[in-house]
Amino acid sequence: MAETQLRFGILCCAEIARKVSRAILLSPTTTISAIGSRSLEKATAFASENHFPESTHVYGTYDAVLDDPDVDIVYVPLPTSLHLRWAVRAAEKKKHVLLEKPVALNVAELDAILAACESNGVQFMDATMWMHHPRTEKMKQLLSDDQRFGQLKYVHSAYSIAEEDDFMKNDIRVNPNLDSLGALGDAGWYCIRAILWAHDYDLPKTVTTFPDPVYNESGVILSCGATLNWKNDGKIATFYCSFFSNLCMDIIALGTRGNLRVHDFIIPFNEKVGHFYTVANSMWAELALGCGPEPSEFTISTDLPQEALMVREFARLVHRIRSGEAKPEKKWAVISRKTQVVIDAVVASIKNGFVPIEVVY
Amino acid sequence: MAETQLRFGILCCAEIARKVSRAILLSPTTTISAIGSRSLEKATAFASENHFPESTHVYGTYDAVLDDPDVDIVYVPLPTSLHLRWAVRAAEKKKHVLLEKPVALNVAELDAILAACESNGVQFMDATMWMHHPRTEKMKQLLSDDQRFGQLKYVHSAYSIAEEDDFMKNDIRVNPNLDSLGALGDAGWYCIRAILWAHDYDLPKTVTTFPDPVYNESGVILSCGATLNWKNDGKIATFYCSFFSNLCMDIIALGTRGNLRVHDFIIPFNEKVGHFYTVANSMWAELALGCGPEPSEFTISTDLPQEALMVREFARLVHRIRSGEAKPEKKWAVISRKTQVVIDAVVASIKNGFVPIEVVY
Incomplete structure (x- = not known):
């Protein structure tokens, strides 16, 4: 039985987001439902250039992506210094968090992100594709x-x-x-x-x-x-x-x-x-x-490709949580923290x- | 015109000496004229097993090799702690010195070896084959x-x-x-x-x-x-x-x-x-x-093989010295010393x- 496709919201138009967007669309269990940039124009161009679905919500702020009820997972390719703020906020909005590496500027920041994911029951994974x-x-x-x-x-x-x-x-x-x-x-x-x-x-x-x-x-x-x-x-x-x-x-x-x-x-x-x-x-x-x-x-x-396999694995973990079958998988948080x-x-x-x-x- | 074959004397029956003996016999410009070991029996067996020429002088001491007028070059595969003593003595007997690596226990020892080679006008090279x-x-x-x-x-x-x-x-x-x-x-x-x-x-x-x-x-x-x-x-x-x-x-x-x-x-x-x-x-x-x-x-x-090319190069340098064409090549001493x-x-x-x-x- 085909599972519901999980819907990604993407925070910013980083170059790496082009590759991961392609991976989200390649992975059978995921799609893209929203993108936000500080520039609405940039987000609109990015969505078009990267073949996002017609239905994608395009926003001129990151907050709008986090507030969008049609977003299940947030992919955060922002500069590292912004991870603490936006990954925590995403978790607080009950969005699962796929976070680009390096995940934080130091372990104290990462701990705040992981605590937010844990207390909100959302899955965390860093985007180390290999x-x-x-x-x-x-x-x-x-x-x-x-x-x-x-x-x-x-x-x-x-x-x-x-x-x-x-x-x-x-x-x-x-x-x-x-x-x-x-x-x-x-x-x-x-x-x-x-x-x-x-x-x-x-x-x-x-x-x-x-x-x-x-x-x-x-x-x-x-x-x-x-x-x-x-x-x-x-x-x-x-x-x-x-x-x-x-x-x-x-x-x-x-x-x-x-x-x-x-x-x-x-x-x-x-x-x-x-x-x-x-x-x-x-x-x-x-x-x-x-x-x-x-x-x-x-x-x-x-x-x-490995990045689509990453997205597929993340979606699998999220599906397990949504079905009540399992809690968030801690392994990825531990590996990130050790790194x-x-x-x-x-x-x-x-x-x-x-x-x-x-x-x- | 074919040059005279240069004649190696070998100090001890180390395992590595088997490979280098083969190389000396493979190289067109060199041959083996003597081997010395603390055990005459061991030296005799070694010469036979490694197909040394019938004419090879087999000795029960290292000194006998150094005193042999039919030896042009001494190959020293002795344990490193013995290099100082035997490489210096070989140089003093006007034998060119092909010395196994590591060449010495420290640079002070190597300097004594190099000084002996220089003052006696003999060629020095370490046996770093590659x-x-x-x-x-x-x-x-x-x-x-x-x-x-x-x-x-x-x-x-x-x-x-x-x-x-x-x-x-x-x-x-x-x-x-x-x-x-x-x-x-x-x-x-x-x-x-x-x-x-x-x-x-x-x-x-x-x-x-x-x-x-x-x-x-x-x-x-x-x-x-x-x-x-x-x-x-x-x-x-x-x-x-x-x-x-x-x-x-x-x-x-x-x-x-x-x-x-x-x-x-x-x-x-x-x-x-x-x-x-x-x-x-x-x-x-x-x-x-x-x-x-x-x-x-x-x-x-x-x-x-590379070890025969090493022997051939060493013989080329010694031939240049013997013909009066060149002084000993210093490059190899410098490289050894830097190492x-x-x-x-x-x-x-x-x-x-x-x-x-x-x-x-």
Whole structure:
């Protein structure tokens, strides 16, 4: 039996909202019923350009979207500094909240958002799309395989992107009043999430930022990295994020028996097909003249792109709540909070001269 | 005109000496004339098992090899703690010195070795084989290409190997009296060399070891890593080395316009064919639904394995000296010393609580 389509309201006309709008319309269980922008003209053009349904309500304020009874879920792609205000307000209006990453400027803000979602009984999820690609689950199966991977010892994750001059001067992600976490929030978020994902969300004991991050004139981070330490069998991880180098979206995970590599974990090169690479039980050839086996490529196809799978999963959780079958799924709030806790530790390590910072959930 | 074959004497029957002996016999300009071990019986068996020429002089001491007038070059694969003594003595006997890595326990020891080589007019080179693979030069061409790579921003290098229980208990590389640098000397050496190579041997300003290296009961490092900082346009590098995880021999170099990846930089999976992967000028697809181009694979074939190319290059330098055409080539001493200087900084950072250590050549 086809379930009722859940109706999204979208807060602002961010570039990323174009991709997520397409995903909402691609996902069989969702549609778009409203969009709000501070400029009605901009919202009208956005709705038209992105093929929103004719019936979409177009508003010149965000509040109007939250007040619209035809909106079930609010998607919030606003600049990070506005998340606290609008995500809380959406929850208070009993709208389920799909929140762009980075979710907040710090964990205190995120806690206010999560508390509002909890007390209003609405679902929360951050919009980290790659979590929903079927490749991600396949890679997790490998990491959990004692024979093919063994015990996880080290994860390295990197997200770099060579941003243009215009971005470096004008983008909200380098504006201290809008996205003060800069590359750490935009790019580092993914790397930290990847590391936690590989560790089944077991938080590290300490986080130590690499010396000498790069900042812009306003003090916004443009590149940085850190070491995460579990103080357990030598388990560590490192990440590096940057707005300065050509696109790289790598996870390298080293286990006692095998390795995993992926080079496009955040956005697959091709939305229909994802690859990853593994090798297990490597051995030297006689005299160490070579070694084998060589890494194998795994290919995972998907009919729906990862962002549509994210929207579909969110809708599934909301449907369960509306039918009385389940309460809001807490898992996504916990994962978001753990990611934010590590980001806060990176910031604290920088502020304290790159010393190890204890991670407290 | 065929040049005279240069004659190697080999100090000890280390496992790695089997591979290098094969390389000496494969290289057209070299042969083996002597081997010495503390056990004459062991040396005799080694010479036979490794197909040494019938004419090879087999000795029960190292000194006998150094005193043999039929030896032009000495290859020293002894445990690191013995390098100072035997490399210096070899130079004093006017033998050219091919020295296994890690070259010394610290830069003071290496300086004594280099001084002995210089004052005796003999060639010095460390046995870092991958430097001599034709792939290495091809990768360097890419890193130097402004259009396909741009300015180098970040290098990550990792060498891990899952060592067996027997190695962990008995190998000289975890014995504090023989190879007290442990994984740092054995595996980290390659990673540091790779980073310096990518930077045209421009030394970093500081080195900061990641917190919490793993040691064995004798205090020998079994896994560690560090951040290298150039304090110039945000250029940094990281490395990770370990005896705990399945084989990984990666370099990832990120430039402003392109990236380079190689997964078997130390010993190619196949000695005849090496691969590396590059991508340049990556762009998002419309709506960032994907990105491209995908990385391209480059394949470099070689008739002679990299260790034979190393031996051939060493012989070429020695022939130039013997013909009076040139003095000993200093480049290899400088590269070794820079690698050792960074290793010393890693050790100093550990001893001082993982603080940044200024790198002084």
